[in-house]
Amino acid sequence: MTGGPDAPQVEVVEYTDPMCPWAWGSEPAFRRLRTALAGRVRWRRAYAVLFDDEDDPAPDPAAETAYYADYVERITSHTRAPRAARLSRVAASSWPSSLVAVAAELQGADVAERVLRRLRESVFVRGEPADTLEAAVAAARGVPGLDQDRLRSDAGSPGALERVRADRAEARRPVPEVLSVRSGSPHPGAAKETFDGGYRYALPTLLLRAGPAYRAVPGWRPYETYAAAVEELWPGLPGSSAPPSPSEALERHRSLTEPERPLLAEGLWPPPGAVRLETGNGPLWLHPDEASVRPEVGRVPPAPL
Numbered sequence: 001m002t003g004g005p006d007a008p009q010v011e012v013v014e015y016t017d018p019m020c021p022w023a024w025g026s027e028p029a030f031r032r033l034r035t036a037l038a039g040r041v042r043w044r045r046a047y048a049v050l051f052d053d054e055d056d057p058a059p060d061p062a063a064e065t066a067y068y069a070d071y072v073e074r075i076t077s078h079t080r081a082p083r084a085a086r087l088s089r090v091a092a093s094s095w096p097s098s099l100v101a102v103a104a105e106l107q108g109a110d111v112a113e114r115v116l117r118r119l120r121e122s123v124f125v126r127g128e129p130a131d132t133l134e135a136a137v138a139a140a141r142g143v144p145g146l147d148q149d150r151l152r153s154d155a156g157s158p159g160a161l162e163r164v165r166a167d168r169a170e171a172r173r174p175v176p177e178v179l180s181v182r183s184g185s186p187h188p189g190a191a192k193e194t195f196d197g198g199y200r201y202a203l204p205t206l207l208l209r210a211g212p213a214y215r216a217v218p219g220w221r222p223y224e225t226y227a228a229a230v231e232e233l234w235p236g237l238p239g240s241s242a243p244p245s246p247s248e249a250l251e252r253h254r255s256l257t258e259p260e261r262p263l264l265a266e267g268l269w270p271p272p273g274a275v276r277l278e279t280g281n282g283p284l285w286l287h288p289d290e291a292s293v294r295p296e297v298g299r300v301p302p303a304p305l
Contacts, residue, residue: 010041010234011209015171015201017050018097018119019129021072022187022220023204025079027120028260029223030204031253035264036227036238045116047098047164048171048203051091051131054195058090065089072124073280078186079220080259082279084127091129096155097122098164100136103154107146114254115140115151121255125279126296142293172200175207178218189219210234223263246271254290258282 014030016023034043058064069087076083091097097119104115122130122139130136137152154160174191178201181190191199201207205218206226210233217229227238243249249265250256261269270276275291277284291297 009210010037010230010237012037012041012043013207013209014043014045015048015203015205015207016045017048017094017203018101018116019091019094019123019131020050020203021075021081021083021124022079022202024120024124025075025081025259026204026220027081027117028257028263029221029226030206031260032223032263033226033230033238037230040237045101046167046170047094047101048200049094049098049164049168050203051094053093053095057092061089075187076281080257080282082125082257082284083281084123084125085278085280087123087127089129091123091131093131095164096133096136097130097139098167099133099155099160100130100140100151102163102167103151103157103160104140104146106154107150111143111145114143115146117253117255118143121284125277125284142290144289172198174199174201174205175214175216177216178202178205181218183219183221185219185221187220189217189221191218208233242266246274250274250285250287254287256285261285 037043065087068090072083072087101112101116101119104112118139119130119136122128122135128135130139133152133155137148137155140146140151141148172194178189178191179199181188183189189202189205192202194200202218205216208215208217208229213233215229215233217226230238243264243266244252245267246265246269250271253264256264270285273288275286275288275297277286277291277297286294286297
């Protein structure tokens with residue numbers, strides 16, 4: 001929250017989905033923005049349910065998977081985010097991962113961040129979408145401070161279901177400014193038309209609120225665009241502290257992509273003990289404790305000291 005009794009309370013709403021490739025590609029900018037705004041705003045995620053249970057199953061799953069893998073590859077050519085060397089299937093549903101993500105919030109902000117990151121990496125690094133409740137809970141195994149039994153119980157509770165239903169409905173009430181968007185971005189983020197003739201936010205979209213004023217920043221954008229929108233609403237709000245060292249950044253975030261490194265750390269890379277995990281288009285860097293609980297790491301040696 002912002003300081004001062006007369007200051008408007010600033011809220012950032014992130015419309016997202018754990019299975020969305022554009023949201024995955026926006027993690028470098030969003031992680032930096034969350035760091036800059038830490039303790040000064042309320043950051044809330046609303047899960048839009050990209051892959052809905054109401055969607056009809058594909059008549060040819062193999063062809064759908066090949067098409068979607070090519071689609072993700074085209075997106076990552078813009079975002080430079082890692083993609084899986086092999087995608088096993090298209091996610092059948094976003095509901096399980098969304099339920100697990102909101103359940104993780106009950107165990108604290110750090111746990112929630114790391115669980116959501118694991119859910120994203122399940123599809124875009126491992127190529128195995130966490131699209132069942134068991135798979136989504138299993139993807140969070142080994143997250144520091146996580147009570148996995150509680151996570152499973154909370155994810156299956158009526159409260160979690162009600163929350164995701166509310167998020168899904170909220171995402172289908174976009175502000176007018178995103179119905180038509182002009183931008184040079186490969187993903188401008190204009191609202192998507194739904195099957196019932198309505199609209200939902202494109203993913204990701206940030207909605208920044210300060211009192212009655214707001215700014216919507218849809219689609220895939222550089223960090224500077226988000227920082228400028230915050231500055232318009234509340235001048236001087238984004239922090240300007242020096243980036244942490246690579247070791248400190250990896251300790252905090254547990255995993256870092258190549259596009260995240262220059263935004264989130266400053267110094268000689270890789271830090272001591274960092275584990276390099278190869279993906280379909282470059283490395284993902286893991287904290288050694290993170291690597292020790294990740295089955296996909298196998299016997300990949302740590303980076304040289």
